[in-house]
Amino acid sequence: MSPAAILSVARKECLHIARDWRILLVLLLLPPAFTLMFGYAFEVGAKVGVPTLVADADNSAQSARFLEQAQKNKTFAWRKVTPAEASAADPFQAKVRGILLIPAGWGAKLADGDPQPLQLTLDAGDINTALELEGALRTSLAEFQMNERQLVIDDLPEEVFEMGRKLPVTVRKQFTSLMTPWEVKSKNLYNPDQRFIEFVLPGIIGLILQLLTVTLTACTIVRERESGTYAQLMVTSLGRGEIVVGKMLPYLGLSILMVIVVMAVGGLHFAVKFRGLPWLTVICLLFLLSSLGLGLVISAFCRTQTQAIQVAVFFLMPVFVLSGAFAPLDQLPPAVAAVSELFPLTHFCRAFRIVSMYQAPIAAAAVDLAALLAGIAVCFGGATYLLSARKGD
Amino acid sequence: MRSLVVLDQLEKSFGRMRAVDRVSLELPPGEIFGFLGANGAGKTTTIRMLCGLTRPDGGRASIAGLDVWAQRSEARKLFGYMPQKFSLYPDLSVLENLRFFAGACRVPAAEAPARIEALIERADLRAKRDALAGSLSGGMKQLLALACALVHEPKLLFLDEPTAGLDPVHRQQMWDLLYELSHGGVAVFVTTHYMDEAERCTQLGFIHRGRLLAQAPPDRLKSSFRAKLLELEVDPVMPALLRLRAESGVLGAALRSGRVRLYAPDPEALLARWTQAWPHADLRLLGHRWAEPDMEDVFTAYSQGYDALLDRA
Numbered sequence: 183m184s185p186a187a188i189l190s191v192a193r194k195e196c197l198h199i200a201r202d203w204r205i206l207l208v209l210l211l212l213p214p215a216f217t218l219m220f221g222y223a224f225e226v227g228a229k230v231g232v233p234t235l236v237a238d239a240d241n242s243a244q245s246a247r248f249l250e251q252a253q254k255n256k257t258f259a260w261r262k263v264t265p266a267e268a269s270a271a272d273p274f275q276a277k278v279r280g281i282l283l284i285p286a287g288w289g290a291k292l293a294d295g296d297p298q299p300l301q302l303t304l305d306a307g308d309i310n311t312a313l314e315l316e317g318a319l320r321t322s323l324a325e326f327q328m329n330e331r332q333l334v335i336d337d338l339p340e341e342v343f344e345m346g347r348k349l350p351v352t353v354r355k356q357f358t359s360l361m362t363p364w365e366v367k368s369k370n371l372y373n374p375d376q377r378f379i380e381f382v383l384p385g386i387i388g389l390i391l392q393l394l395t396v397t398l399t400a401c402t403i404v405r406e407r408e409s410g411t412y413a414q415l416m417v418t419s420l421g422r423g424e425i426v427v428g429k430m431l432p433y434l435g436l437s438i439l440m441v442i443v444v445m446a447v448g449g450l451h452f453a454v455k456f457r458g459l460p461w462l463t464v465i466c467l468l469f470l471l472s473s474l475g476l477g478l479v480i481s482a483f484c485r486t487q488t489q490a491i492q493v494a495v496f497f498l499m500p501v502f503v504l505s506g507a508f509a510p511l512d513q514l515p516p517a518v519a520a521v522s523e524l525f526p527l528t529h530f531c532r533a534f535r536i537v538s539m540y541q542a543p544i545a546a547a548a549v550d551l552a553a554l555l556a557g558i559a560v561c562f563g564g565a566t567y568l569l570s571a572r573k574g575d
Numbered sequence: 576m577r578s579l580v581v582l583d584q585l586e587k588s589f590g591r592m593r594a595v596d597r598v599s600l601e602l603p604p605g606e607i608f609g610f611l612g613a614n615g616a617g618k619t620t621t622i623r624m625l626c627g628l629t630r631p632d633g634g635r636a637s638i639a640g641l642d643v644w645a646q647r648s649e650a651r652k653l654f655g656y657m658p659q660k661f662s663l664y665p666d667l668s669v670l671e672n673l674r675f676f677a678g679a680c681r682v683p684a685a686e687a688p689a690r691i692e693a694l695i696e697r698a699d700l701r702a703k704r705d706a707l708a709g710s711l712s713g714g715m716k717q718l719l720a721l722a723c724a725l726v727h728e729p730k731l732l733f734l735d736e737p738t739a740g741l742d743p744v745h746r747q748q749m750w751d752l753l754y755e756l757s758h759g760g761v762a763v764f765v766t767t768h769y770m771d772e773a774e775r776c777t778q779l780g781f782i783h784r785g786r787l788l789a790q791a792p793p794d795r796l797k798s799s800f801r802a803k804l805l806e807l808e809v810d811p812v813m814p815a816l817l818r819l820r821a822e823s824g825v826l827g828a829a830l831r832s833g834r835v836r837l838y839a840p841d842p843e844a845l846l847a848r849w850t851q852a853w854p855h856a857d858l859r860l861l862g863h864r865w866a867e868p869d870m871e872d873v874f875t876a877y878s879q880g881y882d883a884l885l886d887r888a
Contacts, residue, residue, distance in 0.1 A: 189678070190674075191675075194667065198664070201707075410661070411662045413656075421648070
């Protein structure tokens with residue numbers, strides 16, 4: 183392989199890229215735009231002001247106090263309706279996510295030692311919101327219960343306290359403890375602010391790298407074949423390896439530039455921290471090579487650019503869903519999980535997070551690095567085989 | 576002189592179709608070899624085999640002693656190839672295309688600029704050096720393709736229908752360049768189906784259904800057509816063409832300048848018979864004349880197997 187020959191192919195490929203300003207625009211704008219979009223779109227902050235109907239069929243002092251308490255919960259934006267309206271309403275038609283009905287006699291039964299449930303109707307079409315509304319209502323109800331308890335305690339006659347004082351200390355302490363809500367104190371490791379961007383950034387980097395490198399690589403050789411220039415290339419003194427390496431170089435450079443842009447947006451705008459940069463670089467390079475290899479396999483297999491794009495898109499679709507780029511993989515059924523292990527993006531995201539987020543020693547990512555290496559070997563071997571199996575046609 | 580290109584029983588089949596059928600020929604340096612044949616006769620397949628783009632099924636071919644398939648990477652340094660379809664980069668300029676092919680053909684960086692300038696000059700592309708190749712006219716595209724094929728100064732050129740679809744001015748320009756090259760000792764292997772171009776070659780080969788029917792200089796081929804050519808003026812001419820083709824003693828007939836040209840082993844006998852008794856009452860025989868065979872007649876005779884008209888010595 184001669185560096186000069188490789189360079190002449192690389193320079194030609196750069197000219198192709200430079201002449202196609204539409205693609206260039208996409209390449210330059212898409213990565214930062216994607217990062218910003220994902221950074222904001224999936225930030226799972228608490229929901230605020232979810233439209234909800236409320237009807238008070240009880241009209242007691244208790245229900246009034248409860249509603250006052252619930253108003254403080256910013257999750258809801260209450261709209262008061264009559265009980266009849268509430269039971270007739272359909273959440274979708276009414277453009278609300280939930281309908282709360284306080285049943286008649288609710289307050290009285292609370293005082294009577296026979297607490298009745300509040301009736302909450304939820305739009306479970308959006309699972310996340312439904313769960314969150316239910317949780318928020320529970321919280322409000324719990325707060326209300328504590329307040330009510332305090333009111334009861336404040337109103338207790340002196341005799342009760344007298345009786346209490348006669349109880350043994352241990353029993354009294356037990357009782358006090360039971361009357362206090364028990365708590366969990368959690369400490370968040372690795373991603374203390376629970377920000378989605380911290381989790382998803384490797385996924386965005388991987389997605390962009392995979393999307394652009396696979397499709398562009400798949401097209402670059404097929405385009406030459408389509409236009410007849412491939413035969414022209416073959417009769418020059420260029421070797422197959424020189425053509426492939428020369429074509430890959432500009433895309434490698436572009437991809438590295440895009441990784442830097444995405445990481446800059448993540449780091450400067452979203453204050454995502456990247457640790458273990460040397461290893462991150464290795465992981466990125468391995469992943470890039472595997473993506474380039476994949477593109478090569480597609481280009482060796484396809485006849486036209488249309489085919490190449492379609493094959494690339496159909497391959498990438500399951501990858502995006504199953505690779506764990508945007509959601510953790512733990513919940514996948516074993517058979518699907520096994521499939522996801524076949525995608526380079528899965529290993530890239532895992533290794534990236536192990537190094538940057540978990541700050542674990544690189545040995546923890548050894549399996550993923552090995553998998554990426556194996557993928558590179560399979561892709562380049564496969565592409566060489568496919569290309570040479572049909573030489574001469 | 577020692578032959579630069581040698582084909583020995585070269586063969587290629589696609590499925591059950593024999594595209595090239597045991598073709599043997601030799602091409603010395605400095606010759607312009609015209610490879611003539613109809614579409615699908617096997618011209619392009621032969622060129623692609625010689626360029627190492629298609630694997631031969633049988634026989635062998637060599638360029639300067641190098642096998643065109645087994646040693647194709649070395650053989651490729653010796654020739655330039657201009658395919659039938661325009662195969663340069665339309666989004667690159669004239670200069671950029673030439674620069675790329677200079678690099679790809681390993682022209683030393685120190686020599687490349689001067690050589691590229693000389694080629695631009697020779698191909699008359701000065702005014703277009705910074706124009707995108709895709710924006711050039713058909714003729715200029717072909718001239719640029721030729722320049723790209725010449726950038727490593729090969730001793731042999733393969734041109735697959737270089738003048739197809741070109742206007743007469745560019746056609747002439749192309750041929751002037753080819754003559755210049757052949758004077759400089761470059762062997763040119765060119766396919767065409769323009770018969771007038773065939774006469775500009777120093778050597779001709781007729782290929783038909785994969786078989787090489789003849790190989791000789793144009794004059795020799797023309798003189799191998801030994802029968803006389805009778806042309807009849809008949810009115811109306813179209814039915815006459817069909818009717819005369821079916822006459823006994825007639826191998827074939829073609830329309831030339833409004834007359835029916837007859838391919839027949841003994842045209843004098845035919846003329847004698849018809850001047851006595853013209854068999855077609857509805858067609859008027861207005862006159863006759865004798866014509867000199869041209870390259871198209873020779874090619875027709877070879878490709879249609881009119882052996883009675885040919886002197887195959």
